[in-house]
Amino acid sequence: MTDHLTLASLTQVVMSGIALGSIYAVVGLGLTLVFGVMRVINMAHGEFLMLGAFLTYFMFSLVGVNPVLALPLSVTALFLLGALTHRCIVFRVVGMPELPSMVLTFGVSLTIVGVALAAFTNDYRSVPYLTSAVEFAGIRMSTTRILAFLMAMVLSVGFYMFLRFTRMGQAIRATSQVQDMAKVCGINVGRVYIISFGLGAALAAAGGSLLTMIYAIFPEMGLVFTIKAFMIVILGGCGNFAGAFLAGMLLGIAETVGGLLLTTQAVELIAFVLLILTLLIRPTGLFFGERD
Amino acid sequence: MTLPTCCYKHIGGLFVTLIFLGFIPFMGTTYHTVLALQILMFIALAGSFNLITGFTGYLSFGHVVYFGIGAYTGAILITRTGMDWVLASLCGGFVASAMALIIGAITLRLRTHYFSIATFGFSEVVRVSILLAEPLTKGGVGISLPPTQSVVTQYYAMAVIAVAVVMVTYVIVNSKLGLSLVAIREDEDAARVYGVPTIRLKVGMFLLSAFFPGVVGGVYAQYIGYINPEVVFLPLLSIQMIIFCLFGGKGTVLGPVIGAVSLFLIWELMWVNFPYAHLITFGVLLVVVVLYMPWGVVGVLSSKGFRAIELKIPHRQRLFRSSTQSVKALGASTP
Numbered sequence: 075m076t077d078h079l080t081l082a083s084l085t086q087v088v089m090s091g092i093a094l095g096s097i098y099a100v101v102g103l104g105l106t107l108v109f110g111v112m113r114v115i116n117m118a119h120g121e122f123l124m125l126g127a128f129l130t131y132f133m134f135s136l137v138g139v140n141p142v143l144a145l146p147l148s149v150t151a152l153f154l155l156g157a158l159t160h161r162c163i164v165f166r167v168v169g170m171p172e173l174p175s176m177v178l179t180f181g182v183s184l185t186i187v188g189v190a191l192a193a194f195t196n197d198y199r200s201v202p203y204l205t206s207a208v209e210f211a212g213i214r215m216s217t218t219r220i221l222a223f224l225m226a227m228v229l230s231v232g233f234y235m236f237l238r239f240t241r242m243g244q245a246i247r248a249t250s251q252v253q254d255m256a257k258v259c260g261i262n263v264g265r266v267y268i269i270s271f272g273l274g275a276a277l278a279a280a281g282g283s284l285l286t287m288i289y290a291i292f293p294e295m296g297l298v299f300t301i302k303a304f305m306i307v308i309l310g311g312c313g314n315f316a317g318a319f320l321a322g323m324l325l326g327i328a329e330t331v332g333g334l335l336l337t338t339q340a341v342e343l344i345a346f347v348l349l350i351l352t353l354l355i356r357p358t359g360l361f362f363g364e365r366d
Numbered sequence: 367m368t369l370p371t372c373c374y375k376h377i378g379g380l381f382v383t384l385i386f387l388g389f390i391p392f393m394g395t396t397y398h399t400v401l402a403l404q405i406l407m408f409i410a411l412a413g414s415f416n417l418i419t420g421f422t423g424y425l426s427f428g429h430v431v432y433f434g435i436g437a438y439t440g441a442i443l444i445t446r447t448g449m450d451w452v453l454a455s456l457c458g459g460f461v462a463s464a465m466a467l468i469i470g471a472i473t474l475r476l477r478t479h480y481f482s483i484a485t486f487g488f489s490e491v492v493r494v495s496i497l498l499a500e501p502l503t504k505g506g507v508g509i510s511l512p513p514t515q516s517v518v519t520q521y522y523a524m525a526v527i528a529v530a531v532v533m534v535t536y537v538i539v540n541s542k543l544g545l546s547l548v549a550i551r552e553d554e555d556a557a558r559v560y561g562v563p564t565i566r567l568k569v570g571m572f573l574l575s576a577f578f579p580g581v582v583g584g585v586y587a588q589y590i591g592y593i594n595p596e597v598v599f600l601p602l603l604s605i606q607m608i609i610f611c612l613f614g615g616k617g618t619v620l621g622p623v624i625g626a627v628s629l630f631l632i633w634e635l636m637w638v639n640f641p642y643a644h645l646i647t648f649g650v651l652l653v654v655v656v657l658y659m660p661w662g663v664v665g666v667l668s669s670k671g672f673r674a675i676e677l678k679i680p681h682r683q684r685l686f687r688s689s690t691q692s693v694k695a696l697g698a699s700t701p
Contacts, residue, residue, distance in 0.1 A: 115479045166657055172478040173425055174656045177612065181652025184605065188645030297601070304483050339494050346487035353476055353484050 086214060087330050093219040095326020096226035097284045101299060102306030102322040103233055103315060104277030110250040110313025111270040112168045114175040118159070118183035119278050119303050120296030125186065126152050126279025127291040128194060134201045134286075141203055142225065145283040149276045156275025157268050168267060183296065190293035198290040218287040229280050230319055233273075237315065246270055250313055278303075298342070305349040311359025320361055370679050376536070380529075387525045391518045399521050403589065405630050406524040410582045411603070412610035412622035413531035417575035419608075420616035421544065422568055423551035424474070427482040428489025429607050431469075432462040432576040434598040436583025438496060441509040441593050452523065455584025462580025463573045465492070470572035474565070477554075493599040508594025511587060520589035527585070531578050536619045540679045547571065548617065606633075609648045612655050615662030619677040624663050 101123060108116045129148035133139040139147075159182060167175040208215050237243035248256040249266045257263050281299075285291065306325060310317030325345060332344045352360065369377075387406075391399045415429050436458030443454040473484040496503050503509070514520065538544045549557035550564050558564050587593050606629075614625025629651075633644045659666050667675045 115483075163653060163657075173423065173482075174660070176425065176479050176482060177608070178653055178656040180608075181649045181656065183649070184645050184652065185649030188642045188647075188649060191642040191645065192640075301483065301486065308480075337498070339497055343491055343494050346490050349487050350472070350484055350491075353480055354472060357476075357480070 084331075087334055088327055089215055090219055091327035091330035092323060093215075093223040093226075093326070094288070094330060095323035096223045096230070097281050097288075097322075098302060098306060098326050099319045099322025100226050100229050100233075100277055100284070101281035102303045102310065102318045103230065104274040104281070105300075105303040106307050106310060106313060106315055106318040107246070107250075107270050107277070108274035109307055110315075111246060112267050113172065114164065114168060114179065115172060115304065116164075116271075116274060117176055117180040117300055118186060118296075119274065120298065120300035121183045121186040121190075122152050122156060122275040122278040122296075123282035123285070123299050124190060124291070124293060124296040125155070126282030127286045127295070128190065128282075128293075129279070130283040130286045131199055131201055131291060134203065135199075141201055141283055141287055142221065145225065145280060148279045148283050152279030153272040153276035157272035159275070160268050160271035164271060165264070165267060183300070187293055187296065194293055196293060198292045200290040201286045203287055222284040222287050225284055226281075229277070233277065234315070242266075242269060298345075301349070302345045305345050305352070308349060308357070309352050309360050311361060314359060314361070317359050317361040321359075324360075372674070372679055375674075376677060380533075384529065387529070388522075391521055396517065399517055401634065403517060403521045403524050405627055406521070406528040407582055407586060408606060408610055408626040408630050409528040409623050410524065410531045410578055411607050412614070412626045413528070413535055414575045414578040414582075415607040416535065416611045416616060416618075416622045417531075417538070417578075418571050420611060420618070420621070421538065421547035421551060422571055424568065424572075425479075425482040425608070426572075426575070427486040427608075428601075428604055429485075429575070429579065430599055430601065430603040431489035431492050432466060432579040433583040433586070433603060434493065434496070434595070435462045435465050436580030437587040437593050437598040438503060438509075438583075439580070440584025441511055441587040442502065444511055444588065445509060451584070451588040455523070455581050455588070458584030458587075459577045459581035462583070463577045466573050466576030467569070470569050470576075474568050474572060489599070489604070493595055496599070497595045503595075506594060506596075508592055508597075509587075510592045513591055514588060517589055520585055523585045524582070524589075527578060527581055532619060532623060534574070535622075536677060539617075539619050539677065543567070551617070605648065606630075609652060613651055613662055615664030618662070618664040620675060621662050621664045628663075 101119070104122075105116060105119050108114060108119070126148045129151055130141050130144040133144040133147065134141060163182065164175070164179065167178050203218060208217055208220060235243075237247055245256070245261045245266050246269070248259065248261055249263055249270075253263060256266075278299075282291075302325060306318050306321040307313075309321035309324070310319070325348065328344050328348065329341055332341050387402075390402045411429075411433065414432075415426065418424055418426050418429075436455070439458040439461040440451065440454040443449040443457055444451055449457075469485065469488045473481050473488065476484055497505055499505075538547070546557065546562045546567055549560065549562055550567065554564055583598060587598070590597070610625035610629055611622045612625070613629060614623065615621030629648075632647065636643045636647070655662060661668070664675055
């Protein structure tokens, strides 16, 4: 135990945890947005992620587009799909109690999984892209993890800038704070909903595209990520974007460090255990008292 | 003591059903018996899920965990101690209830979707714990049980459980308990203010809704002869419970029965030719149910003038009238 738990290897594990966590953060930000704005738990979030991942995979394997360039395409496609899903189905349950919305989006997610299984079969696939590694001061990192981390940071910062400085971003934040007041101020809340749901799906798809560089993908991968994203939403404090970002990082690090000490099966439980503990001990989230 | 008139019809219906169920093994081939066994299993599972979700409105998202615990308890008791499988299945039910007490004590403080996600989290935790507890459960290898002569005895066991679940639901629907539970579902805080012991009732119902899947799990282990975590903690089972119950009609006596019979037959017909079509069908059905028929098939039939399908005894004819009803009657009579 002691010989492989050196400082260098621990740093290496934490760094790769940060890379994984940054992807989780992007996925979690998407669900935070949807939940914060319309109080809908989108159970199809992981399925949007899965679709984004498969789009990236097919663009890589069929057309030869590399994942970094495929990302904007899958993000755009999933933005449109998300907006369409909201426009056709989900808008009917906004404002209803959480349970019908949860069951409804779960129905959407089952449908997507069914279609994906029929279309792509149940195989595991991966994108063999940049399989080399970079070594620096005794710490080895795979190139794809570094790249995924950088992309995730660009996305997160870009998303933050969008919320902070654009008119639409301000409208989204206003709606998530006090919906009625936003309406009174002349914000088209219906449009904010559609854009937010689309953006939520787009962020999930971005996370999916980045994950193809690290993990194998398969049609039923979505549910686990829905749960992880939900855990990030809760841990970050419902609807709190900065909190969600930190929670995503925390989950990533916890999982990779846990991977050193535990079996693969047990690592899958880390998210659930963290989720249950958060719900019991600090249901308002770890970081801040109030949501922004 | 005279029973209300509609009660005689309900009892008559029960007898006809019992006779029909009793004759199924003699009417068709083994395939039909097995099919009936599976349908009865899903009636029992969806009916148990209905007890917690249909009445209190708490969506238990990983209800399969109690089925799995029952199956493992049953299998371990049968193989290690040579216990009779009926007794072992009952023990499975009690262990499942004990687990529900632990999970419920923690999760039932949470509301709505927090509860759902937390129960799902627990179901995963339990599944992986069973996988890791190799000395007891043999991990992923699974447990093989001594083979049985025929499935008929297991069929009757399933029939007894399914009928028991439906009867329990019937009693709850037509009692003050049912009224209290519906009050919790519609507005928990208001129910509390009116003196409904919400926490006690919720935990009680959670235990009850875990007990039957536990027993079903034990019987299933004996019937199928081999179990492993993949088989008895299959998330699809949770999904099926949710869909069968919601499609038939949550919080009703016949809802889970109608849902389980109709959808299981559809599933049985489809999965051979279109292996993934059932997921799409189930998904679309969930969307349709939430948007257009929140009370399921029973709700639709009931609103079309076929009220009898709810199997409700009119309040006026009940033997034990709920106090809230008498209070209402008093209030109505005073000017």
